[in-house]
Amino acid sequence: MASAPPTLPxxxxxxxxxxxxxxxxxxQGRHGTAIVDTGYHSHGAQTVELVRAALxxxxxxxxxxxxxxxDHCGGNAALQSAWPEVQTVIPPGLAAxxxxxxxxxxxxxxxxxxxxxxxxxxxxxxxxEIPLGDRLWQVHAAPGHDPHAxxxxxxxxxxxxxxxxxxxxxFGVVFPELEGESAFAEVGATFDVIESLQPxxxxxxxxxxxxxxxxxLDVARRRLEGFMQDPRKHALYAAKVLLKYxxxxxxxxxxxxxxxxxxxxxxxxxxxxNYFADQSRRAWLESLxxxxxxxxxxxxxxxxxxxx
Numbered sequence: 001m002a003s004a005p006p007t008l009p010x011x012x013x014x015x016x017x018x019x020x021x022x023x024x025x026x027x028q029g030r031h032g033t034a035i036v037d038t039g040y041h042s043h044g045a046q047t048v049e050l051v052r053a054a055l056x057x058x059x060x061x062x063x064x065x066x067x068x069x070x071d072h073c074g075g076n077a078a079l080q081s082a083w084p085e086v087q088t089v090i091p092p093g094l095a096a097x098x099x100x101x102x103x104x105x106x107x108x109x110x111x112x113x114x115x116x117x118x119x120x121x122x123x124x125x126x127x128x129e130i131p132l133g134d135r136l137w138q139v140h141a142a143p144g145h146d147p148h149a150x151x152x153x154x155x156x157x158x159x160x161x162x163x164x165x166x167x168x169x170x171f172g173v174v175f176p177e178l179e180g181e182s183a184f185a186e187v188g189a190t191f192d193v194i195e196s197l198q199p200x201x202x203x204x205x206x207x208x209x210x211x212x213x214x215x216x217l218d219v220a221r222r223r224l225e226g227f228m229q230d231p232r233k234h235a236l237y238a239a240k241v242l243l244k245y246x247x248x249x250x251x252x253x254x255x256x257x258x259x260x261x262x263x264x265x266x267x268x269x270x271x272x273x274n275y276f277a278d279q280s281r282r283a284w285l286e287s288l289x290x291x292x293x294x295x296x297x298x299x300x301x302x303x304x305x306x307x308x
Contacts, residue, residue: 006201006211009157011133014203015050017043020248022072022205025161026054029133034062036132036152036161037205038075041116042249047075048082063088064124064132066142066163067149068098068106069172070113071245072205077116089130092123093148107175111242112265124150137161140197144187145172151190153197160199160213165190168202168210171220173238177231178271184228191217191224235275236291242267243288244297252306259285 008014011029021039024047028034033055039047051060060083065073068090080086090098097105101117108115124130126141135154142151142165152161164172165187176183195217202216203209210216227234243258262268262285269281276284289305292298299308 006209008159008201008209009133009135011135013054014209015054016208017206018248019206020071020245021047021074022069022163023203023207024050024075025203026051027133028055028058029135031131031133031135032061033058034064034132035060035079036064037066037072037163038063038079040071040249041074041077041114044075044078044116048078051079052082059083060086062086064130064152065090066151066161066205067091067146068094069146069164070108070111070115072163073118074115076118080118087121088119089122089124090120091148091150092125095120095123110266110270112246112261112267126150140193142190142193144174144176144183144190147176147181147183147186151194153199155197158198158200160194160197160202162194162202163205166194166202166216166220167204167207168212168216169207169219170223172205173241174227174234175238177227178235178238178267178274180274184224187224188221191220232275235271239268239271239288240291240295240297243285244292247292247298247305247307250307252304254303255286255289255305256303258289258305 011027013026015024017023017039021043022037025036035051063076063079063086098120103109124139126139128139129136138153140151140153142149145164149163151163151165174183174187199213201211202213259282272281272284293300297308299306
């Protein structure tokens with residue numbers, strides 16, 4: 001007999017979003033109302049309506065971000081506008097850049113992404129606990145994909161909010177490695193932390209929640225080993241992810257526009273220079289589009305690339 005699908009306690013709900021926006025988790029209970037991660041800015045109005053419907057007239061009291069990539073915090077500004085009294089907390093590493101609003105240091109300008117400016121009221125310190133819904137959640141540092149990321153763990157129900165540290169079939173691009181910093185070991189150390197927590201249920205940043213954590217960790221560790229053995233493979237994966245992400249936003253555009261955009265986007269210039277300089281930049285960008293078509297992530301009609 002097939003096992004029953006995993007369920008969440010009544011004080012929380014998972015909103016599984018498309019890949020342009022990270023998943024959002026809504027809490028409401030004796031510790032008030034809160035949302036963890038808020039999606040990309042272009043879905044801001046949708047996020048507000050999702051939260052409004054979920055809370056049934058109650059105000060949103062807190063916003064928490066596991067990290068500050070644009071698909072996880074792009075809805076912050078819209079939610080702050082809808083509920084001006086809402087309190088927002090983030091991991092501490094980039095707090096000064098948020099207060100001063102430096103879109104370059106926050107990665108938005110280099111990756112060609114957007115995130116409306118938002119305000120913060122405090123930080124999620126690793127090693128601390130935070131009340132959400134009806135329970136206390138532990139804050140754990142989860143460097144690797146992002147050096148400042150955190151995951152949240154509730155030890156009674158053994159539920160983990162893993163963000164981009166672990167998905168059912170992988171994990172997020174290891175951005176510090178692309179920038180010349182050693183971070184693959186930190187990814188592995190974060191897997192070890194997750195394994196030590198022994199979660200029974202994981203709510204990832206993208207994709208459905210899952211309970212076969214041992215399988216997910218095995219898949220992730222094998223994928224990490226492949227990247228460690230061939231960093232160029234990781235760089236190609238990153239470039240395809242970043243291009244697919246923009247295609248999700250654009251839905252369709254011309255190869256001419258993609259090449260012009262890539263030429264003006266610092267992250268693509270860096271990736272090309274560090275890993276793919278044996279090709280011209282335009283030829284490399286066109287090859288990325290071809291890779292998306294081959295994988296089924298896009299289709300092409302003449303000079304037009306269309307999201308699939």
